[in-house]
Amino acid sequence: MLSLPTEPAFARTYDASSYADPYDAIVDYQTYDSEYRYSELGSSAVSTRMAVPRGRIQSWERGSKPDAVNGLAVALEHGWIECPVDGETFGALNRLVASVFSGGSVDGEFGPAFSASTEAVEQQLRSDLSTVGAGCQQIDSNSQQHTDLRPTEHKAILGRVLVALGAPQGRKTESVDRLPAYLAWVEPEIRREFVRVYILNRATELDDKNHIQISERRPADYLESLADLVHSVSGVDVWSGDRSIRIHEDVLPMLEIELN
Numbered sequence: 068m069l070s071l072p073t074e075p076a077f078a079r080t081y082d083a084s085s086y087a088d089p090y091d092a093i094v095d096y097q098t099y100d101s102e103y104r105y106s107e108l109g110s111s112a113v114s115t116r117m118a119v120p121r122g123r124i125q126s127w128e129r130g131s132k133p134d135a136v137n138g139l140a141v142a143l144e145h146g147w148i149e150c151p152v153d154g155e156t157f158g159a160l161n162r163l164v165a166s167v168f169s170g171g172s173v174d175g176e177f178g179p180a181f182s183a184s185t186e187a188v189e190q191q192l193r194s195d196l197s198t199v200g201a202g203c204q205q206i207d208s209n210s211q212q213h214t215d216l217r218p219t220e221h222k223a224i225l226g227r228v229l230v231a232l233g234a235p236q237g238r239k240t241e242s243v244d245r246l247p248a249y250l251a252w253v254e255p256e257i258r259r260e261f262v263r264v265y266i267l268n269r270a271t272e273l274d275d276k277n278h279i280q281i282s283e284r285r286p287a288d289y290l291e292s293l294a295d296l297v298h299s300v301s302g303v304d305v306w307s308g309d310r311s312i313r314i315h316e317d318v319l320p321m322l323e324i325e326l327n
Contacts, residue, residue: 070149071157071249072231074139077148080177080227081135085123092133095119099127138224145200145221147228152253158260159195160232164247165261166192167234170268175237177226180206182213187325188267189214201225244286246296259300263322265293270314272326279319279326282311 075090083089095117103113103124110128114121142148150156163181167173170188171181183189193216196203202219218225230236233247250258270279283290287307294307294314301322303315319326 069152069249069252071152072148072228074148076231077139077142077227078135080230081133081138083133083135085120089135093135093139095123096127096133096136099124104128138227141221141224142228147199147225152249152257155198158257159198160228161253161257162191162195162260162264163199164229164232164234165264166195166268167229168243168246169265173226173230173234173236177223177230177236178217179222179226179229179234180215180217182215182268184213184268189216191264191267192216199225244289246289246292250296255300258296259322262297262300263324266297266314266318266322266324267326270326272316273313277316278313279316280311280313284310 074093075088078090078093079088081089081092083092086092098117099113099119103117104127106113108116110121110124113119114124117124139148146156147160150160152161163179166181167179170184171179173179181192183192193203196216196218201221203216204219206215206217208215226236232249233245235243247261250261266279266281269281269283271282272279281293283293287309290307290310290312294305294312297303297312297314297318298305301314301318303318303321305315306313318324
């Protein structure tokens with residue numbers, strides 16, 4: 068059974084300057100905690116055996132922990148790490164990742180925020196944030212067309228989980244060039260839910276009434292992969308062009324979507 072996101076992927080959202088791979092900070096601390104914390108060896112001997120600087124061992128002896136260790140503990144407590152992809156938690160995380168791509172963001176401090184243009188989108192976001200145990204609050208906004216939401220608890224850790232799953236961090240027009248890799252491995256229902264959220268957030272009806280359109284200022288390869296994903300879950304005709312993809316309207320009843 069595939070379980071995502073992995074501990075290494077989550078750890079690598081951290082900046083551990085003393086490690087080439089931030090996951091090694093977690094591995095080293097867990098080794099110290101399980102094998103040496105209560106041994107009679109001094110910090111110098113532990114440092115030698117672990118090939119870790121003595122100052123780092125002394126810091127751990129005083130109760131300090133790497134940031135990635137603290138974050139991982141919270142993520143594990145909430146069931147956000149290596150959760151089965153056929154479970155409710157991953158289903159909610161998948162929809163939240165889709166929401167980041169199509170109607171939200173993860174800022175430089177890993178805080179996620181989401182914009183809901185319809186009541187259906189808002190209800191889905193509130194439900195998914197509740198399912199993962201992050202809570203939900205409305206953000207003050209000048210927008211008259213969107214309701215802006217964000218989690219109330221452990222915002223940065225949830226944001227790191229979403230980034231570990233492939234959600235973009237920062238300005239999406241500059242950073243988004245591919246869809247999450249897990250979409251190539253998971254069951255069709257998970258891809259279907261990703262597409263459903265994407266269309267709910269981004270699609271608009273065209274004047275000819277036979278097609279809907281998703282407009283994106285993103286690379287052509289990204290638009291082609293998005294078009295292929297929509298076609299793979301719906302079977303309807305999809306065309307990718309310059310900064311947009313066009314989808315036959317039959318996709319709406321197929322995915323049980325109503326556009327307002």
